[in-house]
Amino acid sequence: MEVEVLEGIFDANEIIAAENRRLLDEHGVFMMNIMSSPGAGKTSVILAILEGISKEYSCAVIEGDIAGKVDSERIAETGVPAIQINTGGSCHLEAKQVNTALKRLKVDDLDVVIVENVGNLVCPAEFKLGEDLKVMILSVAEGHDKPHKYPLMFSESDILLVNKIDMIPLTDFDMAKLKETVTRMNPRVKIFEISCRTKEGVGEWIAFLKNVIAEKRKK
Amino acid sequence: MEVEVLEGIFDANEIIAAENRRLLDEHGVFMMNIMSSPGAGKTSVILAILEGISKEYSCAVIEGDIAGKVDSERIAETGVPAIQINTGGSCHLEAKQVNTALKRLKVDDLDVVIVENVGNLVCPAEFKLGEDLKVMILSVAEGHDKPHKYPLMFSESDILLVNKIDMIPLTDFDMAKLKETVTRMNPRVKIFEISCRTKEGVGEWIAFLKNVIAEKRKK
Numbered sequence: 001m002e003v004e005v006l007e008g009i010f011d012a013n014e015i016i017a018a019e020n021r022r023l024l025d026e027h028g029v030f031m032m033n034i035m036s037s038p039g040a041g042k043t044s045v046i047l048a049i050l051e052g053i054s055k056e057y058s059c060a061v062i063e064g065d066i067a068g069k070v071d072s073e074r075i076a077e078t079g080v081p082a083i084q085i086n087t088g089g090s091c092h093l094e095a096k097q098v099n100t101a102l103k104r105l106k107v108d109d110l111d112v113v114i115v116e117n118v119g120n121l122v123c124p125a126e127f128k129l130g131e132d133l134k135v136m137i138l139s140v141a142e143g144h145d146k147p148h149k150y151p152l153m154f155s156e157s158d159i160l161l162v163n164k165i166d167m168i169p170l171t172d173f174d175m176a177k178l179k180e181t182v183t184r185m186n187p188r189v190k191i192f193e194i195s196c197r198t199k200e201g202v203g204e205w206i207a208f209l210k211n212v213i214a215e216k217r218k219k
Numbered sequence: 220m221e222v223e224v225l226e227g228i229f230d231a232n233e234i235i236a237a238e239n240r241r242l243l244d245e246h247g248v249f250m251m252n253i254m255s256s257p258g259a260g261k262t263s264v265i266l267a268i269l270e271g272i273s274k275e276y277s278c279a280v281i282e283g284d285i286a287g288k289v290d291s292e293r294i295a296e297t298g299v300p301a302i303q304i305n306t307g308g309s310c311h312l313e314a315k316q317v318n319t320a321l322k323r324l325k326v327d328d329l330d331v332v333i334v335e336n337v338g339n340l341v342c343p344a345e346f347k348l349g350e351d352l353k354v355m356i357l358s359v360a361e362g363h364d365k366p367h368k369y370p371l372m373f374s375e376s377d378i379l380l381v382n383k384i385d386m387i388p389l390t391d392f393d394m395a396k397l398k399e400t401v402t403r404m405n406p407r408v409k410i411f412e413i414s415c416r417t418k419e420g421v422g423e424w425i426a427f428l429k430n431v432i433a434e435k436r437k438k
Contacts, residue, residue: 037256037257037258037338037340037361038256038340038361038365038368038369039256039358039360039361039362039365040361065368066341066368066369066370066371067367067368067370068367068368068370070364070367070368071368089341089345089371091310091339091341091342118341119256119340119368119369120310120339120340120341121256121257121338121339122285122308122310122337122339123310126308139258139360139361141258141358141360141361141383141386142256142257142258142259142358142360143258145289146257146258148286148287148289149257149284149285149286149287149289149290149338150257150285150338151285151286151287152285152308164360166389167360167386167389170385170386170389170416197389
């Protein structure tokens, strides 16, 4: 008799992530999960996204941090609803926490949910939240050698935003080398070079994102 | 009858960390644990330390990474022995891994061991390795608001190296604000402002470190 192998489906996080995804799909809501090291620019990227799409789409932000609420306060200043999740020591968000936040936000009034994960290039890559798009940010200041050291994050992401490109002259950052390494690890990744400070490249990234959101909402 | 409360001593990591410390103390070896976000400059700081002290002291480096060995290869180029620990997914080093590396390195021939932890501002702060000094690095590019979000790392560290100060003009980094916040959370922390790229401030940090090492080795 053949033994049936059941993989992954007993993982509580995956079950709840799938539940989140179903809830979002039912209401035509697009959710993205923004991940990076501390200080690579997650909040600045979110502010740029809100500036680009919040006139067209009803948005909300879920902020994950170990402690504090500086980021959610920055978001709330824009008038977009923000919910803060404090993980209390844990280094990543889990689907359950996002589920609680989604229910609090009332998804039927929303078009787009942006999740800012805890600043960490390791564990957030392991936990699905039910998102439509995994976006990772690498700051130029971190160096082009990071894919070798944090392979899961670079392999799992749909989008790589290389941020702070205005700092390149002060570093030995090699963009061609980075792109070559990342593309080898993850051939389907889309890479955008941006600076949230100077706004360089931000327009292209937002235009791409608008297309992806519109695609989901057509269905 | 009074119930005796035994705290911490059943924690396997703490037991092995204490064992590491005893092994190092017996041989008069000084060990430091270098922690930071990905790309804040751990390897560059280690190269600067080696340049400053390796003529005087016999040094070795233990490199912690999830995968790869780029950093240990950079260290080995200097002629200093380096051992690479690949954690295979885990986001921090544990005392057991350092114990294995210490035994491999033969501590009786050494004066100083430098441990480069996995790039992560969260979990490494929770795991003692048996070190004499916890050194954390914050890159100016990460921003001055990080202590609020990663309080354990800032509270646990003996030394905070604020690196890449040559990048300050390209950021809104507020050094006074950072120092005020960190000192409130951790009054005993020593803060050095450095740039491994321009070498600014590195001399003072190395002079301080030499004193601390000499202090232990006198005993």
